Each structure stands twice: as structure tokens, then as C-alpha cells.
Amino acid sequence: MSPASFRLGDFDCHVLYDGSRSIGSMTEGSAMRFVFGDAPEAEVEAALGPYGGISPDTRIHFNYLLAENEGHLTLLDVGCGDQAENDENPDEPAGLLVKSLGEAGFSVDDVDTVVVSHGHWDHFGGAVTAGKATFPNAEYVMSAKEAEYINAKAEGWAREYLRVLGDKLRLLPDVAEVAPGVTVKVAPGHTPGIAVTELSSRGETLLYTSDIILHPIHVEHTDWIPSFETDKVAAAAGRRRLIEDAHRRRLLLFVPHIPGVLGTVKRAGTGYMWADDHRSA
Ligand SMILES: [Zn+2]
Numbered sequence: 001m002s003p004a005s006f007r008l009g010d011f012d013c014h015v016l017y018d019g020s021r022s023i024g025s026m027t028e029g030s031a032m033r034f035v036f037g038d039a040p041e042a043e044v045e046a047a048l049g050p051y052g053g054i055s056p057d058t059r060i061h062f063n064y065l066l067a068e069n070e071g072h073l074t075l076l077d078v079g080c081g082d083q084a085e086n087d088e089n090p091d092e093p094a095g096l097l098v099k100s101l102g103e104a105g106f107s108v109d110d111v112d113t114v115v116v117s118h119g120h121w122d123h124f125g126g127a128v129t130a131g132k133a134t135f136p137n138a139e140y141v142m143s144a145k146e147a148e149y150i151n152a153k154a155e156g157w158a159r160e161y162l163r164v165l166g167d168k169l170r171l172l173p174d175v176a177e178v179a180p181g182v183t184v185k186v187a188p189g190h191t192p193g194i195a196v197t198e199l200s201s202r203g204e205t206l207l208y209t210s211d212i213i214l215h216p217i218h219v220e221h222t223d224w225i226p227s228f229e230t231d232k233v234a235a236a237a238g239r240r241r242l243i244e245d246a247h248r249r250r251l252l253l254f255v256p257h258i259p260g261v262l263g264t265v266k267r268a269g270t271g272y273m274w275a276d277d278h279r280s281a
Pocket of ligand 1: 123
């Protein structure tokens with residue numbers, strides 16, 4: 001299970017649980033192909049052994065990050081919101097982030113900055129509720145490249161969300177500090193403008209990976225790219241750079257879709273491996 005909250009330098013961090021969904025509810029195809037694309041099946045199966053394999057029943061978890069520093073409250077991704085379509089998935093409720101925010105002791109009014117990593121439903125679906133910004137006092141930020149992609153290619157609801165957010169949304173260049181110690185960096189591949197976010201304080205740095213990593217095995221096999229990436233070559237190269245950087249700089253990783261969320265990159269032979277991190281507040 002993920003920690004409810006933890007500290008990173010001067011940051012107070014809270015993991016906000018948004019729910020989980022089975023892979024079978026998201027694809028009619030092979031669960032293995034969904035997460036690992038064209039990777040050699042026998043090799044994937046062997047690598048998956050320690051993780052209990054993968055099947056249509058395997059749950060993808062949704063966890064996002066609320067970070068408080070110098071009196072400033074930043075939310076990294078907003079969860080599924082209304083896009084969870086819980087009516088069609090009654091046994092797998094999602095879109096629970098606002099409830100989790102309340103359990104952490106905050107309300108939607110308290111959030112100052114909302115960072116949207118990319119335009120997929122499980123990260124951006126909660127940005128708007130009943131036609132209004134879910135976090136009324138927040139500045140929403142997103143990379144200009146992702147907004148361009150959403151306007152050109154994404155589903156109708158995501159384009160509508162951009163319109164609803166209007167002046168509340170600030171579009172970012174490829175690297176931007178958006179709050180004290182909070183830096184957003186574009187890392188294209190999963191989508192053309194997806195961004196990761198770094199929190200830095202007192203010599204410690206956390207990297208919120210968004211969907212650059214979905215499964216611990218992606219740390220070992222940077223070229224096993226999910227079937228739904230917009231640019232597989234860029235995704236593999238970008239993931240490789242991210243893993244090397246995380247190892248060299250000893251970053252703490254926050255991966256929204258790994259159940260324990262926190263980990264580090266350790267050396268394994270000539271490559272790398274995911275290692276769970278068990279810190280708590
Ligand atoms: Zn995702």
C-alpha cells in the first residue's frame with residue numbers, strides 16, 4: 001500500500017488515492033500488450049514472475065500527489081473525476097481524489113496550483129466538475145505542447161475542459177518553476193506534451209513521473225513501451241534518460257500507477273531496477 005503522507009525536505013506530501021481499474025475494463029486486447037506493447041512475450045512473462053503476472057483482472061492504481069511548501073499547496077494531477085464513468089464500472093469506483101483530499105484535511109478551495117501532466121482521463125478527468133473548475137482558487141498549469149495536442153487530437157471532453165478552464169489555465173514552456181521548489185519539465189512520448197514534475201527541498205528531489213513509467217518492470221526494460229503511446233521511439237528514449245537521471249541524481253520517484261507509489265532506481269548488473277521506498281511521515 002502507498003503511504004498516506006510523507007516528508008521531503010520542507011515539503012509535506014500527501015498521496016491522494018483516486019481509485020483503481022482493472023486492465024480488462026480499459027482494453028479488450030491482451031493485458032500484457034496493453035502495458036508492454038510489442039515486447040517479447042516469454043521475456044515479459046519471466047520478468048513479471050516476481051510481480052504476480054498480469055491479466056485482465058490486474059488493477060491499475062490511481063494515486064496523485066498533494067505537496068505543501070512555504071504555505072503553497074500544489075496538486076499533481078486531478079484524477080479521473082466525472083470521466084471515471086462509475087455507472088459503467090460499479091465494482092471499480094474511481095474519481096475519489098476530492099474525497100481523499102478531504103481525508104487529508106484539505107478542501108478544493110485550498111489548492112493554489114494544479115499541475116496537469118497530460119490530457120488522459122485518469123490524470124485530467126477531474127479538472128472540471130459540473131461545468132466549472134473543480135479547484136476554484138487554483139491556477140492550472142499544463143505544457144503548451146500538451147494543450148496543442150489536446151486541441152488537435154484528444155477526445156471532446158478534454159477540449160471542452162480547456163475551454164472551461166479558460167483564463168485559469170496557464171500554458172508552460174518546456175521547463176518552468178510553477179511554485180516554490182516545484183519544476184515542471186516536458187518529457188514527450190506517452191503523449192506529445194506530457195510533463196514530469198520535480199519537487200526539490202534541502203538537497204532532496206522527488207520526481208513525479210506521471211505515465212513515463214507504469215510498472216516496475218519499465219525501469220529494467222525501458223524499451224517495453226505500452227501499446228497506446230503516441231511516439232514509441234521518443235517514449236523509449238525519454239524513459240531511458242529519466243531512469244539514468246534518477247539513478248545519477250538519487251531521485252525519489254513517485255509513480256501514480258504503481259501501488260506503493262514511491263521508489264528509487266538501483267543498479268542491477270549493467271542495467272537498473274525499481275526498488276520500493278517505504279518512507280512515511
Ligand atoms: Zn495514467
